[in-house]
Amino acid sequence: MSTPDATPGSTDATDELAPYDAILLLSFGGPEAPEEVMPFLRRVTAGRGIPDERLEAVAEHYLHFGGRSPINDQNRALLKELRTELGRRGIATPLLWGNRNSEPFVTDTLRQAHEDGVRRVVTVVTSAYSSYSSCRQYREDLAAAVGTLAEEGVALAVDKVRPYWNHPGFSRANTRLVTEAARGLGLPDEQVRLVFVTHSVPEAMDDTSGPGDGEGNLYRRQHLDLSAAVTAEVNATLSRSLEWDLVYCSRSGPPSQPWLEPDVNDHLERLHGEGVRAVVLAPIGFVSDHMEVVFDLDTEAAETAERLGLRLVRVPTVGTDAEFVSGLVDLVLERAALARDEAVVQPTWPGSDTRPVVCRPGCCPNLRVAKPALCGSD
Numbered sequence: 375m376s377t378p379d380a381t382p383g384s385t386d387a388t389d390e391l392a393p394y395d396a397i398l399l400l401s402f403g404g405p406e407a408p409e410e411v412m413p414f415l416r417r418v419t420a421g422r423g424i425p426d427e428r429l430e431a432v433a434e435h436y437l438h439f440g441g442r443s444p445i446n447d448q449n450r451a452l453l454k455e456l457r458t459e460l461g462r463r464g465i466a467t468p469l470l471w472g473n474r475n476s477e478p479f480v481t482d483t484l485r486q487a488h489e490d491g492v493r494r495v496v497t498v499v500t501s502a503y504s505s506y507s508s509c510r511q512y513r514e515d516l517a518a519a520v521g522t523l524a525e526e527g528v529a530l531a532v533d534k535v536r537p538y539w540n541h542p543g544f545s546r547a548n549t550r551l552v553t554e555a556a557r558g559l560g561l562p563d564e565q566v567r568l569v570f571v572t573h574s575v576p577e578a579m580d581d582t583s584g585p586g587d588g589e590g591n592l593y594r595r596q597h598l599d600l601s602a603a604v605t606a607e608v609n610a611t612l613s614r615s616l617e618w619d620l621v622y623c624s625r626s627g628p629p630s631q632p633w634l635e636p637d638v639n640d641h642l643e644r645l646h647g648e649g650v651r652a653v654v655l656a657p658i659g660f661v662s663d664h665m666e667v668v669f670d671l672d673t674e675a676a677e678t679a680e681r682l683g684l685r686l687v688r689v690p691t692v693g694t695d696a697e698f699v700s701g702l703v704d705l706v707l708e709r710a711a712l713a714r715d716e717a718v719v720q721p722t723w724p725g726s727d728t729r730p731v732v733c734r735p736g737c738c739p740n741l742r743v744a745k746p747a748l749c750g751s752d
């Protein structure tokens with residue numbers, strides 16, 4: 375006699391996730407109603423010296439979309455696809471969701487998880503690159519959450535997967551999406567440009583992004599490496615010789631502070647002046663079409679292109695792409711195998727630079743205040 379859900383000859387696939395008993399999707403968060411916009415923005419910018427005019431302008435971006443950021447719904451959709459992919463692999467481990475700046479707040483998520491019996495968590499952050507904003511700040515969120523819970527007498531261990539900008543699930547999915555967007559543009563090579571775009575950060579943040587042994591600018595270099603590799607693949611697949619550029623969007627901060635440039639809008643002007651007629655705009659810096667994408671690119675940059683008479687083809691973000699979702703599950707399994715001290719193959723493309731799953735001391739530092747961070751050796 376066998377129980378209905380026993381699969382003959384196989385062990386419980388959930389063991390593949392040992393020692394973890396939950397997976398956490400950790401994200402930025404966003405408002406979902408007009409009255410949530412200003413409290414959200416105050417939370418995001420607390421103590422960061424963002425000028426009031428910038429806050430008011432960003433509030434307008436959100437209000438332009440009814441005060442609802444798309445990011446939470448995109449994370450709900452991602453969670454659904456992750457659940458399906460885990461199920462397909464026979465993994466029943468609970469999947470949790472927590473945000474930095476809006477409900478469900480990560481501290482509340484972890485408190486509830488602990489009540490439900492969870493003790494050891496593996497985290498996937500909705501951000502692929504190395505920098506303070508895209509890596510360490512999430513590690514600080516985890517430290518703050520675990521610290522708060524420790525004061526309540528609740529003990530949890532939390533790890534995370536490596537920065538996945540060059541995990542094939544992310545990088546190959548981006549390559550395919552850019553290839554499909556560029557296919558069928560009948561113009562001569564010199565009239566088409568692949569423009570890769572990411573979130574600008576202060577130059578000082580980029581200068582210090584990396585492992586902290588003098589090897590800075592990792593944020594920018596990762597984007598440059600991926601842009602070059604994607605372009606080479608697109609050209610090989612489509613038998614073209616397209617050129618590429620890396621540009622930035624969503625600058626905030628005071629004008630006196632240098633941030634990574636060029637801005638996407640300035641760059642579109644420049645390309646138009648050089649005779650480019652069509653731009654394939656690939657937001658490789660983002661994992662979903664959240665506010666920076668739907669406002670800064672699909673609204674603002676689209677207006678710039680329209681004014682110039684420049685054709686703009688916006689590449690989708692990886693979102694819930696099956697190859698991306700499957701890659702995230704692979705990353706979680708990789709992290710679990712490393713936690714068990716097993717030898718694992720850690721696929722990378724492009725390059726062979728595997729970011730450590732445990733960040734090195736001092737990498738991507740917080741330049742304003744030293745704060746504890748989890749998932750690192752410092």
Ligand SMILES: CC1=C(CCC(=O)O)c2cc3nc(cc4[nH]c(cc5[nH]c(cc1n2)c(C)c5CCC(=O)O)c(CCC(=O)O)c4C)C(CCC(=O)O)=C3C
Pocket residue numbers: 402403404405415418419422424428429432443444445500501502505507508573574575576624625626627659664665666
């Ligand atoms: C590198 C990076 C990512 C990518 C990594 C990741 O995905 O995490 C990212 C993502 C996001 N940034 C977002 C929103 C905002 N970022 C701001 C401000 C800032 N971002 C910065 C960097 C990044 N940000 C920086 C250096 C600042 C300056 C202040 C500070 O040092 O913190 C501000 C304040 C107002 C403004 O100045 O724009 C807002 C509202 C949303 C949510 C969108 C939605 O609601 O759909 C998402 C996903």
Ligand SMILES: [Fe+2]
Pocket residue numbers: 573
């Ligand atoms: Fe941001």
